Amino acid sequence: MAPATQSDSSVPPDTSVTHLRPWHTRVNWIAIVAAFFVLLLVARMIMVLATKSYPLTYWGLQIGNGLTLGGVYALIALGYTLVYGILFMINFAHGEVMMFGAYAGFFVLSACSAAGLLESNQYLTFGLVFAAGMIVSMITGIGLERIAYRPLRTAPRLVPLITAIGASVFMQEAARLIFGAPIRVYTKPEFLTGVIILPGGIPMPKTGAMIIIASIILMAALYWLVQRTRTGAAMRAIATNKEAASLMGVSVDLIIVTTFAIGSILAGAAGVMLGFHNSQINSTMGFFPGIKAFTAAVLGGIGNIPGAMLGGIILGLAEALGPTLLDIPSQYKDVIAFTVLVLVLLFRPQGILGSDSGKEKA
Amino acid sequence: MKISDSLRSGLVTGIAFIFFILIGIYTTFEALTLSGLWLTVLGATASEIAAQTPTLTNQQFSRIFTVIAALVAGAVAARPSVKLGQGILRAAIALATAGAIVAIFLILMNWLYANGFNVSFVFEKLKEPTITALLFGQPPLIGGAIWVVLMTVGGAVGALLLFGWRALNLQKKGARSAGPGVVRGNQTRIIILAVLAAALLIAPLFLSVYWNQVLGSIGLFVLLGLGLNIVVGFAGLLDLGYVGFYAIGAYTMAVLTSPDYPFGWGFWLALPIAMIMAAIAGTLLGIPVLRLRGDYLAIVTLGFGEIIRIILKFNPYTGGPQGILNVAPPTITIPIIGVTIEFASSTAYWYLIFFACLIVAFVALRLNDSRLGRSWAAMREDEDASEAMGINTTHIKLLAFGLGAFFAGLGGAIYASRQQHIFPDDFTLLVSINALALIIIGGLGSIPGVIIGSVVLIGLPEILRPISDYRLLAYSALLIVMMLVRPAGLIPASRQQREFAERDPEMETVETT
Numbered sequence: 001m002a003p004a005t006q007s008d009s010s011v012p013p014d015t016s017v018t019h020l021r022p023w024h025t026r027v028n029w030i031a032i033v034a035a036f037f038v039l040l041l042v043a044r045m046i047m048v049l050a051t052k053s054y055p056l057t058y059w060g061l062q063i064g065n066g067l068t069l070g071g072v073y074a075l076i077a078l079g080y081t082l083v084y085g086i087l088f089m090i091n092f093a094h095g096e097v098m099m100f101g102a103y104a105g106f107f108v109l110s111a112c113s114a115a116g117l118l119e120s121n122q123y124l125t126f127g128l129v130f131a132a133g134m135i136v137s138m139i140t141g142i143g144l145e146r147i148a149y150r151p152l153r154t155a156p157r158l159v160p161l162i163t164a165i166g167a168s169v170f171m172q173e174a175a176r177l178i179f180g181a182p183i184r185v186y187t188k189p190e191f192l193t194g195v196i197i198l199p200g201g202i203p204m205p206k207t208g209a210m211i212i213i214a215s216i217i218l219m220a221a222l223y224w225l226v227q228r229t230r231t232g233a234a235m236r237a238i239a240t241n242k243e244a245a246s247l248m249g250v251s252v253d254l255i256i257v258t259t260f261a262i263g264s265i266l267a268g269a270a271g272v273m274l275g276f277h278n279s280q281i282n283s284t285m286g287f288f289p290g291i292k293a294f295t296a297a298v299l300g301g302i303g304n305i306p307g308a309m310l311g312g313i314i315l316g317l318a319e320a321l322g323p324t325l326l327d328i329p330s331q332y333k334d335v336i337a338f339t340v341l342v343l344v345l346l347f348r349p350q351g352i353l354g355s356d357s358g359k360e361k362a
Numbered sequence: 363m364k365i366s367d368s369l370r371s372g373l374v375t376g377i378a379f380i381f382f383i384l385i386g387i388y389t390t391f392e393a394l395t396l397s398g399l400w401l402t403v404l405g406a407t408a409s410e411i412a413a414q415t416p417t418l419t420n421q422q423f424s425r426i427f428t429v430i431a432a433l434v435a436g437a438v439a440a441r442p443s444v445k446l447g448q449g450i451l452r453a454a455i456a457l458a459t460a461g462a463i464v465a466i467f468l469i470l471m472n473w474l475y476a477n478g479f480n481v482s483f484v485f486e487k488l489k490e491p492t493i494t495a496l497l498f499g500q501p502p503l504i505g506g507a508i509w510v511v512l513m514t515v516g517g518a519v520g521a522l523l524l525f526g527w528r529a530l531n532l533q534k535k536g537a538r539s540a541g542p543g544v545v546r547g548n549q550t551r552i553i554i555l556a557v558l559a560a561a562l563l564i565a566p567l568f569l570s571v572y573w574n575q576v577l578g579s580i581g582l583f584v585l586l587g588l589g590l591n592i593v594v595g596f597a598g599l600l601d602l603g604y605v606g607f608y609a610i611g612a613y614t615m616a617v618l619t620s621p622d623y624p625f626g627w628g629f630w631l632a633l634p635i636a637m638i639m640a641a642i643a644g645t646l647l648g649i650p651v652l653r654l655r656g657d658y659l660a661i662v663t664l665g666f667g668e669i670i671r672i673i674l675k676f677n678p679y680t681g682g683p684q685g686i687l688n689v690a691p692p693t694i695t696i697p698i699i700g701v702t703i704e705f706a707s708s709t710a711y712w713y714l715i716f717f718a719c720l721i722v723a724f725v726a727l728r729l730n731d732s733r734l735g736r737s738w739a740a741m742r743e744d745e746d747a748s749e750a751m752g753i754n755t756t757h758i759k760l761l762a763f764g765l766g767a768f769f770a771g772l773g774g775a776i777y778a779s780r781q782q783h784i785f786p787d788d789f790t791l792l793v794s795i796n797a798l799a800l801i802i803i804g805g806l807g808s809i810p811g812v813i814i815g816s817v818v819l820i821g822l823p824e825i826l827r828p829i830s831d832y833r834l835l836a837y838s839a840l841l842i843v844m845m846l847v848r849p850a851g852l853i854p855a856s857r858q859q860r861e862f863a864e865r866d867p868e869m870e871t872v873e874t875t
Contacts (some may be wrong), residue, residue, distance in 0.1 A: 028651070030649060030650060084657075090657045102491065106574070148842055151846055152845065152846065155845075155849060158598075158806075160845075161660065161760050162798070162802055163601065163841070163842050164839075166840075166841030166845070167838070169841075173832075173834045173835040177384075177831070177832070177835065178384045178385055179384035179484070179485070180485065294661055295661060298661060327598075331675075334672055335669045335673065338669055342665070344652060345662065347650075349654065349658070
């Protein structure tokens with residue numbers, strides 16, 4: 001969670017000693033091959049752009065889609081990055097926390113729709129759905145930390161990671177058994193149906209616009225919380241040095257719980273947004289966005305808040321624009337996401353905005 | 363004795379029972395009459411099992427489950443007590459609380475139904491008849507009271523059992539310390555292993571096709587687990603994309619032997635190619651992740667596994683989502699007579715898998731004790747230190763990835779040939795998680811652990827058919843509980859065992875501060 005952009009001027013310390021080694025071990029072959037691969041991709045893009053032409057509105061639509069996806073990824077990625085910054089563990093079950101929020105939102109939405117509130121006051125309903133999603137996700141996140149992660153805080157690194165994988169599958173299965181396997185359909189409030197036409201004649205679904213605006217608001221709120229409040233200062237202190245922070249009077253347990261709660265609230269909001277945007281939810285909905293969001297967090301530099309936002313948006317754009325740019329079927333968008341991750345990690349193992357200390361953590 | 367402890371464990375137990383109700387363990391619970399007290403339930407169920415079928419029905423399962431859950435909860439609640447009376451009191455208070463919580467929940471649900479709310483819209487398994495049945499067909503308050511009484515009795519019995527077990531254990535310990543300890547020699551172990559191997563060789567001839575298939579599935583997962591164990595257990599590289607190499611082995615076998623493709627090779631010719639292809643893929647994918655550690659490695663390998671599956675799924679050459687049909691079975695031609703035997707039965711496949719497991723287990727055992735195995739252990743413990751000691755970590759990491767993938771390819775090739783048709787969705791992340799779960803439950807780095815893990819995770823669900831719907835839930839719960847209670851696994855490898863034992867006192871001091 002350290003402030004970003006201090007890494008670009010520093011030179012890796014080990015470059016001065018490498019002269020003692022023969023030249024072929026001094027060259028980073030992996031990077032050269034990867035660079036060649038990147039060149040191939042760029043060449044392919046130029047070729048595609050030269051041979052095929054798409055109208056401007058098409059690009060606008062795709063960029064809009066990318067930003068929408070990116071906003072959701074960024075919100076979920078923030079949860080990963082907050083927890084990672086403090087505990088150095090991947091909360092693999094974070095996507096499932098989001099899924100529970102989406103379900104809670106759905107049930108409140110159905111209740112409001114049955115009570116007629118959806119017709120009479122759609123904005124209030126919208127607010128209630130969001131609140132329900134965020135609260136339930138928060139409770140889920142706190143419970144998860146208490147039951148599965150807290151007892152393992154001092155265990156070897158592999159142990160909490162495996163627990164998190166177990167928790168992810170457990171929550172997915174529990175949701176399937178409790179709420180049932182069939183998909184549930186979100187009814188959109190009237191003010192979210194249809195598209196708005198941006199300048200230049202670019203159509204954009206209203207839910208997409210809602211996601212972009214809401215994620216900006218939530219991210220700004222988070223940034224304020226982490227940088228300007230006492231809680232945020234305590235969180236940053238623990239991220240820097242847990243023991244020193246506790247000696248300074250920071251309650252480590254309380255702050256860790258708070259961190260989980262904040263990350264889960266963001267995930268709950270993301271879950272409800274995904275529900276409105278895709279209009280359907282099921283018990284496995286959290287898994288892939290979760291993995292993608294983690295990818296986004298790693299991409300931006302894990303433990304780094306602006307990095308998670310940037311990573312999410314880059315990933316969303318890559319997924320939305322990649323298939324067109326490379327002229328491949330859109331089913332391969334997951335392949336693009338992971339390829340971007342591998343390429344970034346090859347050149348900057350600490351992520352785009354990660355500090356050099358991120359290398360040690362990784 | 364603090365009453366708040368009992369109340370808290372009662373709260374946890376109550377929530378756990380509500381969870382069981384929500385996930386539908388009681389869906390088929392018929393209305394129990396008042397005579398269905400704990401012991402009667404147990405007795406009746408036991409006689410039903412004995413009389414009717416060797417497998418459990420849903421209802422019997424849910425009854426046994428409830429009884430065991432209440433007994434265990436009682437024993438756990440009574441654990442802090444030393445005196446019998448106090449323990450029983452503790453357990454009774456805790457379980458009465460739990461019973462009251464369940465009762466309040468059921469009464470609330472009943473009230474909701476009575477007032478026209480459709481609870482099953484939210485909680486799918488909570489149909490109205492289920493609630494009525496869970497209230498024993500009585501008016502809500504009486505039904506709730508029965509729950510409290512039954513749970514209290516169950517808790518008390520659980521506490522009694524705990525103290526009985528303790529007394530028994532004390533006696534045993536006394537007896538053991540009196541006489542000289544029995545040291546099981548190497549010879550006895552070899553004899554046991556030989557008997558076991560002989561049983562595994564002969565038994566399939568008498569077992570039904572179904573059981574042969576179950577054995578085969580266990581064997582395939584043993585293969586997969588042994589390979590993954592090299593990567594995760596020996597070298598400490600958390601590889602979540604392991605299923606990708608399994609898929610590559612399977613698809614290579616399928617493409618080379620299926621009549622839909624121009625090759626049309628035999629099984630034995632395609633087998634080494636499949637393994638080599640998987641090993642090459644493993645090494646190639648190992649190169650870009652060489653510099654990554656721990657969590658980053660996990661997510662990137664997971665990505666690779668998904669990439670392989672997606673490419674296989676949307677690529678027309680590998681048959682797309684429909685997969686590949688008609689994979690050739692292995693044949694053996696006896697040279698002098700010229701008779702060709704085709705592997706058609708599941709028994710034959712079992713022998714194939716069994717020998718493959720033996721070979722791979724032998725290789726893994728030898729690897730672990732070799733110079734390479736020790737280098738892996740050193741790297742697993744501290745990568746920088748091992749590099750400073752002159753270990754070429756690049757080299758041994760790639761070897762771990764390659765060897766692990768090599769064995770995954772073997773498993774995949776046999777799988778493809780046994781199924782005779784493969785689909786890309788046979789190779790989801792869940793297979794990786796299954797393999798990981800079984801080596802962790804068995805004990806990371808331990809070869810007998812892999813076998814026990816596969817028997818527990820792959821074999822047990824086959825026996826407990828009624829819980830097949832709860833299989834993944836049980837897996838994941840087991841995984842979490844194992845990590846919390848016994849992170850070294852059921853049969854820990856000696857190295858890991860020492861490691862975890864060393865860490866224990868350290869953990870306690872940290873927690874008390």
